[in-house]
Amino acid sequence: MTVSVVLYTADLRVHDHPPLRAALEGAQEVVPLFVRDPAVDRAGFAAPNRLAFLADCLADLDRGLADRGGRLVVREGDTVSEVRTLVRQTGADEVHMAAGVTAFAREREARLRKALEDDGCRLYVHDGVVTVVPPGDVLPHGSDHFAVFTPYYRRWTAEPLRTPLSAPASLRVPSDVRSERIRRRSAVADVSPGLAVGGESEGRRLLGSWLARHLDTYQERHDDLAGDVTSRLSPHLHFGAVSATEAVHRAGRRGGEGAEAFVRQLCWRDFHHQVLAARPEAAGADYRPRQDRWRRGADAEADLAAWREGRTGYPVVDAAMRQLAHEGWMHNRGRLITASFLVKTLYIDWREGARHFLSLLVDGDVANNQLNWQWVAGTGTDTRPQRVLNPVRQAKRYDPDGSYVRRWVPELADLDGPAVHEPWRLTGLDRASVDYPDPLVELPEALERFRQARSAA
Numbered sequence: 001m002t003v004s005v006v007l008y009t010a011d012l013r014v015h016d017h018p019p020l021r022a023a024l025e026g027a028q029e030v031v032p033l034f035v036r037d038p039a040v041d042r043a044g045f046a047a048p049n050r051l052a053f054l055a056d057c058l059a060d061l062d063r064g065l066a067d068r069g070g071r072l073v074v075r076e077g078d079t080v081s082e083v084r085t086l087v088r089q090t091g092a093d094e095v096h097m098a099a100g101v102t103a104f105a106r107e108r109e110a111r112l113r114k115a116l117e118d119d120g121c122r123l124y125v126h127d128g129v130v131t132v133v134p135p136g137d138v139l140p141h142g143s144d145h146f147a148v149f150t151p152y153y154r155r156w157t158a159e160p161l162r163t164p165l166s167a168p169a170s171l172r173v174p175s176d177v178r179s180e181r182i183r184r185r186s187a188v189a190d191v192s193p194g195l196a197v198g199g200e201s202e203g204r205r206l207l208g209s210w211l212a213r214h215l216d217t218y219q220e221r222h223d224d225l226a227g228d229v230t231s232r233l234s235p236h237l238h239f240g241a242v243s244a245t246e247a248v249h250r251a252g253r254r255g256g257e258g259a260e261a262f263v264r265q266l267c268w269r270d271f272h273h274q275v276l277a278a279r280p281e282a283a284g285a286d287y288r289p290r291q292d293r294w295r296r297g298a299d300a301e302a303d304l305a306a307w308r309e310g311r312t313g314y315p316v317v318d319a320a321m322r323q324l325a326h327e328g329w330m331h332n333r334g335r336l337i338t339a340s341f342l343v344k345t346l347y348i349d350w351r352e353g354a355r356h357f358l359s360l361l362v363d364g365d366v367a368n369n370q371l372n373w374q375w376v377a378g379t380g381t382d383t384r385p386q387r388v389l390n391p392v393r394q395a396k397r398y399d400p401d402g403s404y405v406r407r408w409v410p411e412l413a414d415l416d417g418p419a420v421h422e423p424w425r426l427t428g429l430d431r432a433s434v435d436y437p438d439p440l441v442e443l444p445e446a447l448e449r450f451r452q453a454r455s456a457a
Helices: 018-026 038-042 048-066 079-090 103-118 149-158 200-221 234-238 244-254 257-278 298-309 315-327 332-345 350-360 366-377 391-398 403-408 417-421 428-432 443-456
Strands: 003-008 029-036 073-076 094-098 122-126
Touching: 003 018, 003 079, 018 029, 018 094, 018 122, 029 048, 029 079, 048 200, 073 079, 079 103, 094 103, 103 122, 149 257, 200 234, 200 244, 200 257, 244 257, 257 366, 298 315, 298 332, 298 350, 315 332, 315 350, 315 391, 315 403, 315 417, 332 350, 332 366, 332 391, 332 443, 350 366, 391 417, 403 417
Parallel strands: 003 029, 003 094, 029 073, 094 122
Antiparallel strands: none
């Protein structure tokens, strides 16, 4: 029988899966393969929260394949070596996989293509699996990528969308192909206690429920910190348990301002992927250098530690950082506020913040995490690189009655209304009764420090 291999990476689903569909059309038997590569650990991407969520996704993918007569084959080792071994064992003449954009993914693809060519096996790399529009499909005149979001968005929305694919009715996996056991979430240590459940089944349930309940109000409520009506689909999109293309189609069918706002956020995701595909060095280097002389030394380290631990003295910042620690996820508005506070109020290198986020975020995606941090730092694609988000104003606007802060900063739970955002204004016994630190820095002082630093650079 003819055999094809489907190499799963960041596309852990059976619905709307072009590599799986192509493999089934070209062979009588298919081996769905996931390789647990130690190189991912060495590169620093194997954070506990993502490993736990990955375990959920792999177990659910295995169940989804089993429902169709198949199973997931899991191996551990160098991806190229494991795929090559499997090809030789099964006599497979095709390998299908989704395209990636990181330097790590592209180097892996190049090595795999060369190894398979030497064995007479063809590698098919499918675009539009991880993103809606493949990086490089829409380009400005005279450049290899869009550096500004708005013109990219106009072109992106004009692109024809491929039709989402249904899950296969059945598939056949060679019976003699061995597989290692899928690691359970319970085997992963140091997982955030409030980490969400992963897997395609949960992702599809969440997508359907959220579209029905919250899409129509998304435009006016997506920044509401306490309301928490964002989709929370980012972890499922990161692991490919939910198809971004299908999400765009389903939102578009409902229509309205909420759908437009939601699809715009998915376009931001594609935007960052196309930037990183063209500029892979932006994962660690300034996209637009500002010659910043970031604060160093003991004082900066102490401020960084306070930020990580959620004890900066600015309640909305601390609430968001504590949500991150507890859930491995943070509201998008919280991400903007905490990032701006670190890089512009404390004037600490964005890479420190990006590294901490990647250590905890279940949706810790190199393209979106690093380039969003650069956007906030003013070293990325933001057209207003000097903007500074005032955490108090942000708190009063997006958490007006203080519910979000009181949820995550229990020391302040007894403070009423918006007063919770400025506990340092309390006096006497009222202030002494609140076990909460004073602000690390006064905001006017911090703003002047940042402006002077940038003007000197």
